[in-house]
Amino acid sequence: MRFILRAILLLVLLALVLSLPSFATSYYLGLVVKIMIYALFALSLQLLVGCTGLVSLGHSAFFGIAAYFVTLLSPESGAGNMLWLLPGAILAAMAYAAVTGALALRTKGIYFIMVTLAFAQMAYYVFHDTALGGGTDGIYLYFRPEIRLGDWVVLNIDDQFVFYVFTLACLLLTWLFLALLMRSRFGAALTGIRVNEQRMRAAGFSTFKYKLIAYVIGCGLAGVAGFLYAVKDGYVNPELLAWEQSGLVLLMVILGGMGRLWGAVLGAVALTLLQEVFQSHALFGEFASRWHLTFGLAIIALVAALPQGLAGLPDQWRNRRRPKSISSASAQ
Amino acid sequence: MDPAILLIQCLNAVQYGLLLFLVASGLTLIFGIMGIINLAHGSFYMIGAYMAFALQPLVAQYLGGGFVLTVLVCVVLATVLGYFLEWAFYSYLYTREHLQQVLMTYGLILVFEELRSIIVGNDVHGVPVPSWLAGSVRLGDVMTYPVYRLFISLVCILVAALMFWVLTRTRLGMMIRAGASNREMINSLGIDINRLFRIVFAIGVALAALAGAIAAPVSSVYPGMGNAVLIICFVVVVIGGIGSIKGAFLAAMLVGFVDTFGQVFFPAAAGVMVYLLMAAILLFKPEGLFKH
Numbered sequence: 001m002r003f004i005l006r007a008i009l010l011l012v013l014l015a016l017v018l019s020l021p022s023f024a025t026s027y028y029l030g031l032v033v034k035i036m037i038y039a040l041f042a043l044s045l046q047l048l049v050g051c052t053g054l055v056s057l058g059h060s061a062f063f064g065i066a067a068y069f070v071t072l073l074s075p076e077s078g079a080g081n082m083l084w085l086l087p088g089a090i091l092a093a094m095a096y097a098a099v100t101g102a103l104a105l106r107t108k109g110i111y112f113i114m115v116t117l118a119f120a121q122m123a124y125y126v127f128h129d130t131a132l133g134g135g136t137d138g139i140y141l142y143f144r145p146e147i148r149l150g151d152w153v154v155l156n157i158d159d160q161f162v163f164y165v166f167t168l169a170c171l172l173l174t175w176l177f178l179a180l181l182m183r184s185r186f187g188a189a190l191t192g193i194r195v196n197e198q199r200m201r202a203a204g205f206s207t208f209k210y211k212l213i214a215y216v217i218g219c220g221l222a223g224v225a226g227f228l229y230a231v232k233d234g235y236v237n238p239e240l241l242a243w244e245q246s247g248l249v250l251l252m253v254i255l256g257g258m259g260r261l262w263g264a265v266l267g268a269v270a271l272t273l274l275q276e277v278f279q280s281h282a283l284f285g286e287f288a289s290r291w292h293l294t295f296g297l298a299i300i301a302l303v304a305a306l307p308q309g310l311a312g313l314p315d316q317w318r319n320r321r322r323p324k325s326i327s328s329a330s331a332q
Numbered sequence: 333m334d335p336a337i338l339l340i341q342c343l344n345a346v347q348y349g350l351l352l353f354l355v356a357s358g359l360t361l362i363f364g365i366m367g368i369i370n371l372a373h374g375s376f377y378m379i380g381a382y383m384a385f386a387l388q389p390l391v392a393q394y395l396g397g398g399f400v401l402t403v404l405v406c407v408v409l410a411t412v413l414g415y416f417l418e419w420a421f422y423s424y425l426y427t428r429e430h431l432q433q434v435l436m437t438y439g440l441i442l443v444f445e446e447l448r449s450i451i452v453g454n455d456v457h458g459v460p461v462p463s464w465l466a467g468s469v470r471l472g473d474v475m476t477y478p479v480y481r482l483f484i485s486l487v488c489i490l491v492a493a494l495m496f497w498v499l500t501r502t503r504l505g506m507m508i509r510a511g512a513s514n515r516e517m518i519n520s521l522g523i524d525i526n527r528l529f530r531i532v533f534a535i536g537v538a539l540a541a542l543a544g545a546i547a548a549p550v551s552s553v554y555p556g557m558g559n560a561v562l563i564i565c566f567v568v569v570v571i572g573g574i575g576s577i578k579g580a581f582l583a584a585m586l587v588g589f590v591d592t593f594g595q596v597f598f599p600a601a602a603g604v605m606v607y608l609l610m611a612a613i614l615l616f617k618p619e620g621l622f623k624h
Contacts (some may be wrong), residue, residue, distance in 0.1 A: 254434070
């Protein structure tokens, strides 16, 4: 019964998302694409934070590195070939993740948060202070890459609808990949590491290797999001790697709910929509330009009301209706 | 390098390091004792600087005082603010996960920044150096050094000395040190932990605001000044070891020197130097220089 309900819900959602371009204006379509990119970005961080227990405050580095990769290496006179640009962008993000991850994973907890932040700041300053990527002005990507085999153009994503579907496909594939990953033996080991790393080591798992692989995978997926972001806007600047960006995506994961993949997606949707609502002149009039105030207050209120994030809301409701003793017994 | 220039750079490094220490010491105490990751700490520095800017004319008009009185008013107001914030927001977070605290204090940053923009606006403002500190001293044949920067260092050293005295010689200091090493234990020994938390938090806010207020004439006040300080202070706290005042002092001086001389010798990579230092230290000492 639950399975059927879920399947129906999923199908309705998918139908809604696919039919959206037929009635939404170009502005809203762009907004949905932005939400999907952030959802992908948040999913990639969820693998680290919620699934493995590695709280990273430097995730924007990998997003930005991939975005800069595609922008710098695309030819200026025509469309680049996505068949090597996308894997290249992911590999660039993964390479930086492998080097910095191997060092950062020697530390734990709050120290890990700070070391990841430090490595992200380093990447930020490389793009911010050197002429490599146009400094603080950033650089433009003039042509969206296309998938090309020889002279045959397989897929061109210049059209807004095509790009929308392409982004959706990337998001769903990432989601599916992570869901399968977490169901595998590898995923079970990651969950074990999150719950009790000491015990996993005692059980004979080389936890460092597992954590490093998870870190590199998560950062590679952040690279996918960065690639899409650069292609969407056709413009990159160092602020893509700033710590505020890492903070924002971490907020999405925390707000959505940790440990559940769909929590990250929910958090990305909620935070992006909240920003959009508070910036809307139609709803808030003159006050819309002061949206940081309302946005900040909304975040504080959400933290107070949702100790387990949005994804924990159903559990929270169920526990409220049930007497305390039973709920604590069922949690055992 | 000319010895006079070297001396000037050293003085700059010391002054910057001492200023960082004022902000970071509050952060490390709040971190170590209350177990709260307070992202809003940079905002308190910003609030102190803006108060020094906005209150100066008011203090001159109603209290007839100059710069020193303004700074004192700032510190008093910041202490009250700290007391209020702990009561209104932070006291609900002690039982929550660390990441929930990160989320809420991030919300507070946004609120503070926007309130600042509503009240004072988004322009960069200079704060005048008080006339009796406006001169400069001669160093060597041609170089001079502003007296006000020496004054900043002096104030910081006095506050640091006061803090060491409070921490090592008074009952309150004893409770704070005990709280930093074992929170549950001092609670079960009958010390009102909530009151202690409130005091520590208020002290932390006051120190950050003091640093902002006395730095304002040198750095001027501008939007986003809090965030820049926040990140660098986290670096200081982590290098020093969470909860350790001694560590924070040493780390702040280290960061001051590395940053100042990084800008002299490697201007292209100046931004990276401090983070490189932190990464290097954490790789050899994964829990900071002075682990608690």
